[in-house]
Amino acid sequence: MVAGQQASARDRIAGAPISWGVCEVPNWGYQMPAERVLADMQSLGLRATEFGPDGFLPDAPADKATLLRSYGLQGVGGFLPVVLHDPGHDPIGEVDVFADACLASGAGVIVLAAITGLDGYDVRPTLDELQWKTLLGNLDRIAAHAAGRGLLAVIHPHMGTMVEGATDVQRVLDGSQIGLCVDTGHLVAAGADPVAITVANPSRVKHVHLKDVDAARAARVVAGEISFSDAVADGMWTVLGEGSVDVRAMIDALEGSGYQGWYVLEQDLMLRDGEPGGEGPIADVRRCLAFVEKALS
Template structure:
């Protein structure tokens, strides 16, 4: 049903921008395994994973039979004294839209400015005003550059909990990245959001989740990074989220964007060929193939 719109993300292979996030696999291996698993495209991954030059990046992806989706951008959006647009424009310039036949997506995370995603901060009214205003400014700047910007509600960021997601929906026009796992961790039912606001969903990250570990993160009993190591993210169909139901709801509402297999992973050493993260991604691909058209 959606095979040609299933993409990968380097974080599913443990490649992450957070310092000390574990062993980082080489791009050649990750891209080759994406290709061999039948994925159609990939997000860019953290800075330095793919070539910074648009032409070199496009050639590398094409050599592995992959298309470009766009990339994840952790940006401080809530500081009234800090304009995020210069940084965002530099990121957009690196997308090389003029060299791409794709509609690329800028996946924003409203980070707090500290390393990692283990801290939980709460915005004051001035912070909310800055964040909501910046979201609309960035969406407009991205559109002018030929890129679609979305906000990714994400554990350990300024938009994590269900009330914060609602505040973004009510107070800005930016579409969302529906990340099934991060939404559940923050207390939002991703299936309910997909059904309630399909017109605001412009990008999808598919994760399945151990609901018990998600609750431990939400309650502050387990840091996010520890939960990732403990296996909070499960292959699709092996956790507590109705992935098939969410896809069916989105497809029924006319969603025609990417489904990115984006399940945060930490590895400590180079796995054997075909083992490690690739085995989990293979299980996800097989699960999606079994969803009736």
């Protein structure tokens, strides 16, 4: 790849605060301050990041944008956990608050997670037909609403949410028009094949979270032998290229299909023992970044 192409490829790689242990789940663990996380991203040469959970960046959209710019970072948008299956709940207000932050910081992507309404990702109820109909209708309604504001809304299959594995993804593909955020780690952890999903539905893949996973630990979560949070603390998510996901095949499939969206680096982390010593999480993110840059070269 020539020098100009290499720069273009790097410009499509973004960071995510979850790689530094910053998460929306109550009592997740030590939450590293934004100044440390953003400074680490800047030192790695990253030019963009997802927002992280509420409270990580300033609430006011303009203040959020100003802080990101001070570290040379563009906002990508990010993860928005929202209840989508409840007929009595309208999620549009939550989407609009997030959209305001996107528009203020030059971000373009609303990454929806169809959460259960319970804290965390350890318990996942089964939806009835009405709830599924409501969820699918909300996906298309949000996608259209976001598009009307110049933004892209996608659905993120995620362990412990109402859209988790291959069966759920297929139901979304068949019953709605919304694009997918393919999270390689969460799909493999749930027993799905992100490469096959991408190859079969290239036009629906609009955003990508690159994550690797120890499938044996994930299988224990699926079997109910260990909670999701305990598995994360035990190192279920790994450095890219060191787990069970064929990340290189995923990138090749995306590039071969003409994908032009973001590659967001995510190694979900839980810091149960407080402030990490040494370099901290940046060491793993650096290795993940090197892996992706090589794959895109």
